[in-house]
Each structure stands twice: as C-alpha cells, then as structure tokens.
Amino acid sequence: MKRRTFLLAGLGAGGALFVGWSLTPPRQRLYPNDAPNPGDGSVPLNGWLAIGTDGQVTIMAPKAEMGQGIHTALAMLVAEELDCDWRQVRVVHSGIDRIYNNIAAIVDGLPFHEDIQGTRTVRAVRWLTAKSIREFGVMMTGGSSSVRDVWEVARTAGATARAQLVAAAAARAQVPVSQCRTEGGVVFAGTQQFRYGTLVRDAATQRVEQVTLRAPQQFRIIGRDTARLDVDATVGGLPRYAIDVYVEGMLSAAVLMAPALGATVQRFDRQAALARPGVRAVVELPGSRYGDAPGLAIIADSWWQAKQALPALNAQWSASPHASLSSAGIAEQLRTAAASETGLPFRSYGDAVETLAQAARTIDVTYEAPYLAHATMEPMNATVRVNAKGAELWTSTQVPGFARAAVASVLGLADDEVTLHQQVLGGGFGRRLEVDYVAQAATIAKALPGVAVQTIWSREDDMRHDFYRPAAASRLRAGLDTNGRVTSVVCHSAGQAPFKALSRRLGIVFTQYGPDKTTAEGTWDQPYEFPALRSAHAEVELPVPVGSWRSVGHSHQGFFFESFVDELAHAAKADPLRYRQELLTRHPRARAVLDAVATESGWGTPLPLTADGRPQARGVALHWSFDTVVAMVAEVSMRANGGVQVHRIVAAVDCGLAVNPNGIRQQVEGSVVYGLSAALYGEVLVDQGQLRPGNFHEYPPMRMSECPAVNTVIVPSSRVPSGIGEPALAVVAPAVANALFALTGTRLRALPLRMPAVGTGVAP
Amino acid sequence: MNQPFPPEFLQAGPRAGAAGDSTVPGGAAGGSPTGDAVAAEGVQLFSLDVNGVTGDVTLAPDTPLLWALRQGMGLPGTRFGCGMALCGACTVHIDGQVVRSCVTPVRAALGKKVTTIEGLTGPIGDALRTAWMALDVAQCGYCQSGQLMSAAALLATTPRPTDDEIDRAMDGNVCRCGTYPRIRAAIKAAGAQLSASRSGA
Numbered sequence: 001m002k003r004r005t006f007l008l009a010g011l012g013a014g015g016a017l018f019v020g021w022s023l024t025p026p027r028q029r030l031y032p033n034d035a036p037n038p039g040d041g042s043v044p045l046n047g048w049l050a051i052g053t054d055g056q057v058t059i060m061a062p063k064a065e066m067g068q069g070i071h072t073a074l075a076m077l078v079a080e081e082l083d084c085d086w087r088q089v090r091v092v093h094s095g096i097d098r099i100y101n102n103i104a105a106i107v108d109g110l111p112f113h114e115d116i117q118g119t120r121t122v123r124a125v126r127w128l129t130a131k132s133i134r135e136f137g138v139m140m141t142g143g144s145s146s147v148r149d150v151w152e153v154a155r156t157a158g159a160t161a162r163a164q165l166v167a168a169a170a171a172r173a174q175v176p177v178s179q180c181r182t183e184g185g186v187v188f189a190g191t192q193q194f195r196y197g198t199l200v201r202d203a204a205t206q207r208v209e210q211v212t213l214r215a216p217q218q219f220r221i222i223g224r225d226t227a228r229l230d231v232d233a234t235v236g237g238l239p240r241y242a243i244d245v246y247v248e249g250m251l252s253a254a255v256l257m258a259p260a261l262g263a264t265v266q267r268f269d270r271q272a273a274l275a276r277p278g279v280r281a282v283v284e285l286p287g288s289r290y291g292d293a294p295g296l297a298i299i300a301d302s303w304w305q306a307k308q309a310l311p312a313l314n315a316q317w318s319a320s321p322h323a324s325l326s327s328a329g330i331a332e333q334l335r336t337a338a339a340s341e342t343g344l345p346f347r348s349y350g351d352a353v354e355t356l357a358q359a360a361r362t363i364d365v366t367y368e369a370p371y372l373a374h375a376t377m378e379p380m381n382a383t384v385r386v387n388a389k390g391a392e393l394w395t396s397t398q399v400p401g402f403a404r405a406a407v408a409s410v411l412g413l414a415d416d417e418v419t420l421h422q423q424v425l426g427g428g429f430g431r432r433l434e435v436d437y438v439a440q441a442a443t444i445a446k447a448l449p450g451v452a453v454q455t456i457w458s459r460e461d462d463m464r465h466d467f468y469r470p471a472a473a474s475r476l477r478a479g480l481d482t483n484g485r486v487t488s489v490v491c492h493s494a495g496q497a498p499f500k501a502l503s504r505r506l507g508i509v510f511t512q513y514g515p516d517k518t519t520a521e522g523t524w525d526q527p528y529e530f531p532a533l534r535s536a537h538a539e540v541e542l543p544v545p546v547g548s549w550r551s552v553g554h555s556h557q558g559f560f561f562e563s564f565v566d567e568l569a570h571a572a573k574a575d576p577l578r579y580r581q582e583l584l585t586r587h588p589r590a591r592a593v594l595d596a597v598a599t600e601s602g603w604g605t606p607l608p609l610t611a612d613g614r615p616q617a618r619g620v621a622l623h624w625s626f627d628t629v630v631a632m633v634a635e636v637s638m639r640a641n642g643g644v645q646v647h648r649i650v651a652a653v654d655c656g657l658a659v660n661p662n663g664i665r666q667q668v669e670g671s672v673v674y675g676l677s678a679a680l681y682g683e684v685l686v687d688q689g690q691l692r693p694g695n696f697h698e699y700p701p702m703r704m705s706e707c708p709a710v711n712t713v714i715v716p717s718s719r720v721p722s723g724i725g726e727p728a729l730a731v732v733a734p735a736v737a738n739a740l741f742a743l744t745g746t747r748l749r750a751l752p753l754r755m756p757a758v759g760t761g762v763a764p
Numbered sequence: 765m766n767q768p769f770p771p772e773f774l775q776a777g778p779r780a781g782a783a784g785d786s787t788v789p790g791g792a793a794g795g796s797p798t799g800d801a802v803a804a805e806g807v808q809l810f811s812l813d814v815n816g817v818t819g820d821v822t823l824a825p826d827t828p829l830l831w832a833l834r835q836g837m838g839l840p841g842t843r844f845g846c847g848m849a850l851c852g853a854c855t856v857h858i859d860g861q862v863v864r865s866c867v868t869p870v871r872a873a874l875g876k877k878v879t880t881i882e883g884l885t886g887p888i889g890d891a892l893r894t895a896w897m898a899l900d901v902a903q904c905g906y907c908q909s910g911q912l913m914s915a916a917a918l919l920a921t922t923p924r925p926t927d928d929e930i931d932r933a934m935d936g937n938v939c940r941c942g943t944y945p946r947i948r949a950a951i952k953a954a955g956a957q958l959s960a961s962r963s964g965a
Contacts, residue, residue, distance in 0.1 A: 066904055067902075069903070228900055228902070231900060231902055232897065233905070234896075234902040234905035234908050235893045235897060235902070236893075237840075237841020237884075237912075241843075243840075243843070244840040246838070277806035277824055278806075278807070302824070302831060304823070304826075304828065305824055308824070375940060376904075376940060377845050377851070377904065377907045377938070378845075378904075378906045427904045427906060429940070459846040662900055666900070669945055669946070670941045670942035671942070672942060674940065674941075674942055695846050695848050695850055696850040696938060697850055702942075702944075703938065703944075704931055704934040704937070704944045704947070705931035705935050707945060
C-alpha cells in the first residue's frame with residue numbers, strides 16, 4: 001500500500017473526503033447563487049457589478065459603509081479594471097451570499113507571528129482556512145480587513161466584466177479582440193466605438209476564461225486621492241441611515257431595559273401605559289441569546305409618544321444578582337489575576353521567566369484600562385415588519401447574515417424568509433457586529449403583525465446596554481543587565497475574552513473555545529527583537545457584556561506594551577525612539593515606519609513653548625496590528641488646570657499598497673480622535689451592578705476645541721493592502737502617555753490618563 | 765426657493781402614524797393651524813414654517829422640534845444623537861439662530877422660520893457644501909447635518925472666523941469619526957471663498 005493511500009484509509013471515508021476537498025482549489029467568489037438585482041434595470045455581469053443601458057455602473061458592496069470609506073475604495077478596485085467612467089459609478093450594499101464571506105479577517109486573524117508567516121506550515125494553514133471560510137464563513141465588516149478581502153476579487157470582477165464587454169464589441173464590429181481597447185466606459189473596436197451601456201446585454205452572454213490584472217505601475221485609479229462617492233448625500237442631509245427609514249404605516253417603539261446586570265421585570269402597569277396618548281401596544285422583552293437585555297417596550301404612533309409613556313409602566317425590577325459588582329472590585333480582581341501565573345501563553349521563547357529571575361535588575365509594573373462604550377453617533381435602531389410569508393428588516397449592521405438570522409430565530413422563520421434592507425451605518429466601531437438590537441426589534445414587531453415597527457434606543461439605552469471594550473490589567477516585567485539592556489520581557493494580562501463572548505452570542509462554534517487571540521493581541525505579536533519573551537493572558541469571567549471595540553485587544557494592550565517599552569528605554573537611559581530602532585534590526589518594515597515618523601515629527605529638535613508660554617514634549621509609540629505598522633508622535637503640554645493638551649499628532653503608516661491615500665488619512669485622523677477620547681476621558685464605571693454612564697456628559701467624547709492637528713505620512717509599499725480602520729488607534733494613548741512622561745517625569749499606568757498633580761510640568 | 769436637493773425632502777408631508785388613523789399627521793382633516801386645536805389622543809395640529817414651506821403637523825404638544833421634523837414632517841436630515849443638547853446632531857436654525865431641536869419644544873417654533881439641513885441654501889450653504897466636498901470632510905456622516913448648520917450660523921455672523929471662534933461655535937457638535945480637523949479647514953475655506961466672491965462682486 002502506498003503511504004498516501006494508507007493515510008486516507010486510516011482517516012476513513014469522511015477523512016478521505018476532507019483531504020480530497022482540501023486539495024481542490026477554492027471555489028470562485030465572482031458569481032453568487034442568485035443573480036443580483038440592483039433594482040434599476042441594470043444588467044449584472046457578476047456578483048460585484050451591474051451596468052445600465054445608460055452606462056451607469058452599480059457596484060454591489062458586501063462590506064458595510066460605516067464611515068471608513070470602503071464603498072469608495074471597493075469602487076476604485078472595480079473601476080480600475082473595468083475602465084469605466086468614474087462619474088457614472090455608484091455603490092449599493094450587496095445581498096447575502098457565500099461569495100461575500102470575509103476571508104481576510106479570519107486568515108489574517110490566525111495567531112501566527114509576523115516572523116513565521118512565510119513558513120510552509122503557516123502558508124498551508126492560511127490556504128486551508130481561506131478555502132473553508134469561503135464555504136462556511138460569514139459576511140462581516142470588521143477587523144480592518146475589507147480592502148484586503150476584496151483586493152483580488154473586486155479587481156477580477158472588473159477585469160472579467162471588461163473582457164466580456166470587449167468580446168461583445170469585437171463580435172459586433174467583427175474585429176479580433178486584440179484590436180479592441182477600452183477607456184472611460186467605451187470600447188474602441190477597430191474603427192468603431194461602443195459605449196458600455198449599449199454592449200452590456202450582449203456582454204452578459206459572453207464567456208471569459210482568464211483575465212490578467214494590471215500591474216501596479218499600470219494603475220490609473222488605485223493610489224490616487226479619491227473623494228468619497230457618498231459625500232453629496234451627506235452634505236444634503238439625505239435619508240440614508242437605518243434611523244431615517246420610513247415604511248408606510250410605520251409605528252415607533254421605545255424600550256425600557258434592565259437597569260442592572262441580570263435584573264428582570266417583576267411587575268409593571270400595562271393598562272396605565274396603554275392609556276397614554278398614541279400608545280398601541282406594550283411588549284414584554286424576555287431578552288435573547290444575542291445579548292439584548294430583558295425589559296419592556298412600548299409601541300406608539302411616534303417615538304416621542306412611546307418614550308414619554310415608558311414611566312407609566314412603573315416597572316419593578318428584581319434585584320441584580322451582581323449588585324455587589326463595582327469597578328473597584330473588578331479592577332482588584334483583574335490585578336490579582338494579572339499577578340498570578342495562570343494565564344494561557346501566546347508566545348514564549350528564550351526562557352523568559354528563568355532569564356528574568358537571573359537578571360541584574362528587574363522592572364515590575366502593572367497597567368490598567370477601564371471598560372469603554374462605542375457611542376456611535378447613530379443610536380442602535382432597527383425596523384421590522386412581520387408579514388404573512390416572512391419578515392422584512394431595515395437596519396444597519398456589520399454582520400448582515402447574523403442580523404437576518406436573529407430575526408428569523410426570534411420569529412421562528414428560516415433565514416431566507418427574512419429580507420434585509422441594509423442601510424449605511426451612522427458609526428460602527430464594532431458595536432454593530434452585535435445583533436442584540438435587531439433581535440429585540442423583531443421581538444417588538446412580532447406584537448403587531450403586518451405593521452412595520454421601528455425600535456430606536458435613546459442615548460442612555462445605547463451607553464448602558466453596550467458590549468464594552470473589556471477592562472484589563474497587565475503585569476509587565478523585564479529583566480535588565482548591568483548596563484540597563486533588556487534581557488527578558490514577561491507580560492501577563494488579565495481580562496474578559498471579547499471575541500469568545502461575541503462567538504457565543506452569534507453561535508460561531510469554532511471560536512467559542514480555545515484561546516481568544518483578541519485578549520492578548522498587541523503583546524506577543526509585536527516585531528521587537530527582545531532576547532526572551534513570554535506573553536500570556538488569564539481569562540476572567542465577569543458579567544459585564546464585552547465585545548469588539550475598534551482595534552479590540554490592541555486598544556489597551558497597545559497602551560500597556562508601548563508605555564512599557566518606553567519604560568525600558570528610560571531604564572537604558574536611551575532616547576525612546578532610538579531605543580525602538582535598535583530593537584528592530586531584522587524588521588525593516590517597522591523600522592522604516594519609525595524612521596518616517598522621526599523625520600516628519602522633527603524628533604530630537606526642540607519644541608517651542610506654547611503660545612501662552614507652557615513647555616511641550618514629544619512621545620513616541622509604535623505598533624503592529626491588522627498587518628499594518630503605525631508609528632505615532634504626540635506633542636503635548638499641561639494646561640494650568642492640570643488637563644492634558646495634545647497639540648499635534650504625527651503618524652506614519654505602512655498599510656501596504658495605498659488604494660485611496662485620502663481615505664487612509666481620514667482613518668488615521670479618525671483613529672486619533674477616537675483614541676484620544678478614550679485616552680483622555682473614556683471610562684465606563686460599574687456601580688452596584690449598573691453600568692453608570694447615561695449620556696455624553698458622563699462619557700465625554702473629544703470635541704473640536706481639544707482636537708490636535710493630525711499629520712499623516714503614508715510609507716510607500718507594494719505589499720498587498722492591509723488594515724487601516726483600526727491600527728492607528730493603538731498608538732494614540734501610549735504616544736500621549738510617553739509624551740507626558742517626557743514632560744513631567746510622571747509615568748501614568750492607567751487609562752484614562754489623569755495627571756495626579758496640578759501644574760504645567762517641567763521636564764525632568 | 766433654490767432647491768438643489770429633491771423637493772420631496774424639502775416639503776412637509778405625512779410621516780408617522782398608521783394609514784387611515786385619525787391621528788395621521790398632515791392629514792389636514794380639521795383644526796386650525798394655530799396649535800390650539802386638540803385632536804384625538806392628546807395630539808394637536810401645528811403649522812410650522814420649515815425651509816420656507818408652511819406645513820401642518822399633528823403631534824403631542826410637548827414633542828421636541830426634532831421629532832416633529834423627523835417623524836412628523838418627513839425631514840430626517842436633522843438627526844437624533846443624545847436628546848439632551850449634548851451632541852449637536854439635531855442642530856437647526858430658528859430665525860437664523862442655532863438651536864438644538866432635541867430639547868426645543870415644537871411650540872417654540874410657532875410663528876418663526878425654521879431652517880434644516882434640507883433647506884440650507886444660499887451663498888453660505890453653497891460655500892460650505894463646496895468646501896465639505898472639496899476637503900472630503902465626512903466619514904459616517906451622521907453628525908454632519910448638525911455640523912453644517914452650526915458652521916452656517918457661524919459664517920453668517922463671522923465671515924472669517926479664527927480658530928477660537930470656530931472652537932466656540934463648533935464645540936457643541938460631537939463627531940465620533942473624528943472629522944474635526946477637516947471641519948475646521950472646510951469652515952475656513954468656505955469663509956475665504958465667501959469673502960472672495962463678495963469682494964469680487
């Protein structure tokens with residue numbers, strides 16, 4: 001028996017089928033099961049684009065537009081190969097199909113360090129994972145994965161459609177394809193010209209085997225600063241968000257959710273609420289596996305009437321089983337877990353613990369971060385109408401398949417009996433990876449079959465019923481030799497596991513068990529060349545709901561780790577930027593980003609006093625996440641009242657080949673503001689089992705007057721594009737904290753950053 | 765009136781309420797446009813001048829202007845963000861003054877001229893929109909109606925605002941996507957363009 005046959009026999013029939021399947025190439029991502037219908041008579045040429053007889057190109061986007069500009073970037077990729085007229089391009093959300101499953105987020109989320117990505121084993125695991133996700137994965141916008149995920153397929157879709165149009169023109173002009181060329185939505189075939197719109201019906205019947213994609217030096221659209229396609233709708237205030245949806249005969253619902261974790265409604269006055277003006281129904285909310293809290297809802301003619309009627313319910317709640325839970329107790333629990341040695345190691349080399357024990361000197365510090373809310377500008381909302389044959393859902397979501405499934409689950413329908421009308425997101429940041437608000441809206445609409453009911457959360461609902469960025473603590477230790485050089489780094493963090501929690505709610509089986517990479521990312525995956533490293537995380541179970549908050553684990557681990565690296569630089573009496581450069585001798589990509597930020601920020605040159613005579617200082621941070629490297633320099637001063645003022649942020653990024661540099665700069669600016677809100681003010685407190693913040697006065701966001709200038713340098717790269725929506729966030733807090741240390745000599749090891757003493761600070 | 769956007773978004777019309785119900789707003793089934801006629805279930809008929817068009821809307825008298833616009837008059841460009849005048853997403857003008865419509869009772873708008881994003885026209889609106897598009901300000905865009913309304917009120921009184929003046933005028937408008945640096949630049953660009961066109965006229 002040959003060895004391979006023997007192996008197959010040993011695996012049994014199922015194993016043989018699996019091995020056989022795993023050797024075949026992945027299935028195509030161009031053609032969905034059902035032909036897309038853009039709804040305007042356009043002819044679809046594949047699952048990514050359709051062309052109207054007037055030449056209008058409609059691009060079907062499986063990625064949710066939430067401000068990150070993916071619809072524009074995706075259109076650029078398609079248009080690059082399609083050679084259409086950019087002014088005739090529009091983008092709509094696609095339907096749900098397996099060809100749109102997000103492969104990149106999962107493959108790039110595999111827990112392999114950058115240094116071993118090229119090995120044969122890792123390449124094989126990535127290949128097989130990609131193939132599996134194509135079949136069994138999900139449509140998802142998140143993980144800073146969108147451009148990479150569509151990089152090949154969107155261009156292939158454009159190129160294939162173009163080849164079909166050329167073939168149709170060649171047939172019509174009776175010239176060989178080699179005598180045809182395309183430009184601006186026109187095929188030039190021999191001496192004749194055909195606009196795409198006049199060819200599209202013929203083109204749809206043409207079969208094209210292989211297409212060759214353009215090389216980067218041939219790009220005409222990719223790499224150019226491109227304005228967003230949706231900007232005119234925004235400045236006109238046109239309806240486009242889920243909250244703007246209006247369906248004939250629609251009613252509105254407001255909700256009253258458990259005020260404390262685990263509390264349930266014991267008594268309420270239904271009749272008093274029904275007697276209120278405009279009220280049509282009172283609905284009891286049991287809560288669901290998707291994480292929506294139990295409570296009550298009122299359906300009324302208008303949202304204001306529903307909201308105003310909530311007090312009439314006079315709801316009485318059971319005591320919270322977590323009534324003793326508070327932020328101070330949670331912090332203590334996390335510190336204790338971080339101080340223990342029980343965590344799961346994510347990376348370990350060089351006998352880090354042993355080396356630490358033998359070090360001439362050690363540093364042993366603990367960092368902490370609080371829970372954070374997403375606080376998207378558009379509060380959670382969804383509109384559902386239960387019909388005789390199924391249901392319709394109007395909402396905005398980062399996970400359309402799960403949103404549809406949540407409605408189906410609540411209503412006892414099959415997934416395909418629910419029609420989703422995806423809307424533009426008024427902010428996502430990971431909050432709309434959850435479908436709690438969708439399941440709840442379906443529960444409410446079920447009370448009035450045939451009527452569309454729009455459920456809208458108040459800001460207080462939104463803040464108190466989030467899936468928070470986990471609070472975390474991290475004990476960081478380093479061994480130093482007699483010269484202050486680092487010999488070993490040991491990180492041991494503790495906190496809840498957000499992706500595992502999300503997986504349980506959504507029913508994603510394969511990520512419910514085992515290590516949750518998002519807990520420890522930002523430590524073990526960094527490019528620094530320490531002689532020895534051990535990075536472990538202890539998962540802590542707590543009843544506070546946690547989820548994916550823009551950059552997820554990197555959001556706090558980036559602060560912990562990059563502040564700690566700054567401490568190491570200080571211990572070595574080295575310039576913090578120079579110190580990092582010397583730890584990157586075998587990582588030229590990260591080194592180049594660091595060099596770029598040094599040049600652009602004028603690192604090492606004196607900073608002038610502020611206009612009112614206060615000293616400023618710089619801090620630097622570097623971080624690798626979502627396969628992108630970001631370095632950031634913050635210039636800060638202390639206000640007379642003890643507040644922190646950030647004057648300027650300089651960022652350098654290598655996110656692979658830059659598809660839309662304008663969009664990249666937008667995302668860096670956005671990450672800076674979102675990151676500064678968290679670094680300077682962000683804190684969700686837990687008090688006797690209740691999530692405390694109610695509105696923006698209790699969870700302050702950054703405002704215009706506090707916003708620094710942001711200067712972004714894009715390091716040229718020919719790598720496949722990588723993430724940009726999140727990576728710049730992780731470096732914001734440490735860059736500011738490191739600058740504050742340079743300014744005042746005070747090392748802040750907890751977020752948000754609060755200086756203990758009032759003063760303008762004097763450099764030590 | 766100059767209408768660069770589809771007219772259906774500039775006109776008051778029925779929005780909330782179930783079809784056939786006596787409380788359907790805009791149904792004009794009776795009552796005078798004075799705000800005094802009490803209809804069924806504690807709602808009243810109000811007549812509002814919004815974007816130069818007078819429209820009737822039937823709603824509870826304590827309804828904030830925000831919800832009268834969004835659900836009563838079919839003008840969803842004014843957006844709900846906080847309900848406490850903390851975020852500015854709901855910013856509109858009443859007789860040219862900035863108000864947060866989420867805490868402004870609809871009564872406060874009676875007999876006055878309300879301007880929303882859908883009706884932001886004229887040289888200032890045009891200059892702001894041009895600058896917003898040229899500098900590609902918006903990300904998710906949800907807060908941008910309010911940002912534009914605050915910026916328009918600023919430029920109406922302060923054609924060439926300083927950074928401090930921009931801070932004061934815009935600090936009530938929150939953007940979570942982080943468009944502040946571009947908003948600042950766009951306000952300056954719009955102000956410069958307005959001044960140039962005035963001096964050239």
